[in-house]
Amino acid sequence: MTKDLNETARERTPWGRIARDGLWDNNVVLAQMLALCPLLAVTGTATNGLGLGLASLVVMVASGLLVSSLRGLITPQVRIPVFVLIIATLVTLVDLAMNAWLHDLHKVLGLFIPLIVTNCAILGRAESFASRNRIAPAVFDGLMMGVGFTLVLVTLGAMRELIGSGTLFANASLLLGEAMGFLEVTLISDYRGFLLMILPPGGFLALGFLLAGQRLLKRLPNIKRRAQSASLASPG
Template identity: 50%
Template sequence: MATATYKEITQLGLWKNNPALVQLLGLCPLLAMSGSVVNSIGMGIATTFVLVTSNISVSLIRNIVSDAVRLPAFVMIIAAAVTAIQILMQAFAYSLYEVLGVFLPLITTNCVILGRADAFACKNRVLPAAYDGLMMGLGFSIVMFLLGFFRELFGTGHVFADMQLLFGPMAENWMMTPFPNYPQFLYIVLPPGAFIFTGFMIALKNMIDDHYKKLELAAKADAPKEDRRVRVTGNVS
């Protein structure tokens, strides 16, 4: 199998094969933990860390582990990476660790991570595997951040609240209030709001993709006409 270029890996992770908007994997933490920006960033960092770590580890043992124990080995690697990020968050962001709750250890069962380990990391060298994990993690994290931003903004009227849970005392004054005296819209902060905003984001991405596909088809349709005009002009001259 030909190894994908870094440009292709970037395009797939951030847009063309985005785990949240295209593959529709990992929706449980995406929907549950995107009620605020700080929760979204925390879960995004944890997921990206596990993706990169597990992809590197799987790539390193890809020629050693047999097919009979491949998937159990992958799960053990992912569980170890999740344990590591749990310990790190307990040490440096314990309050956020408590907020994320059960969704942090449940990263072990996230289909995005196991899927990349089986579909890419076990078939490619370490550096491409690590980069694939990073891009897939960033693609997932960007979607989580956007969901958290808009749900917090339209649900509470402010954004970047409680950022000190992740960044410490220096972030206590990061909260912004674009809509003063905004009546809280609890429906958006609750899980139904996550489904609605995720649906809007998927629809917007599909609209953009369709627009560019139409432009490409139009360009291909015009190309033969231009070639014929050039050939006719050449024959006359």
């Protein structure tokens, strides 16, 4: 009986809460601090971050769909190897597809596409959410987690690219196809660049500022409430 109640409660997870967790409260990078290796390695430009983010998003959504669909058939004893096999199969398909249709981007991202298999966030969501919920919430959770991860990748890449070279989405038409050429923007003409931001140390610096900004935004409501309480308590 208790198991049935827990199952029902999990399946009634509010959609808004799933979206907020994926985009902000339980964001793969900002809250869980996962996938930092590819995050710091490929975000020299916003274009690279967008490419890896979209690839990860496809894997997250598809893995949520498959794991939730098969949850009644997978026994607890073998669930982790089965989840890894599902994720590895999806990553292989994404890798082959990118090599066929986005070959230039595939060459730039290189080893980090196969390494999506080792992304703990994908396996973690398969274990903690998709395997315990129905298909629709599982797919939506994968979508929100993937979108949240992609937004951080693009934001970090944009910060580093803007400061490092004065551009945004450089070579988007070459890496993502001619249709994405409209993304290419040169914000600072004749900019000599700031090499540190494009190199790995720049990734750590940009990530630190991004995390600090998120923590500050989370604390703003409490700061405002304290200020209001203090103003109401003051005699004047």
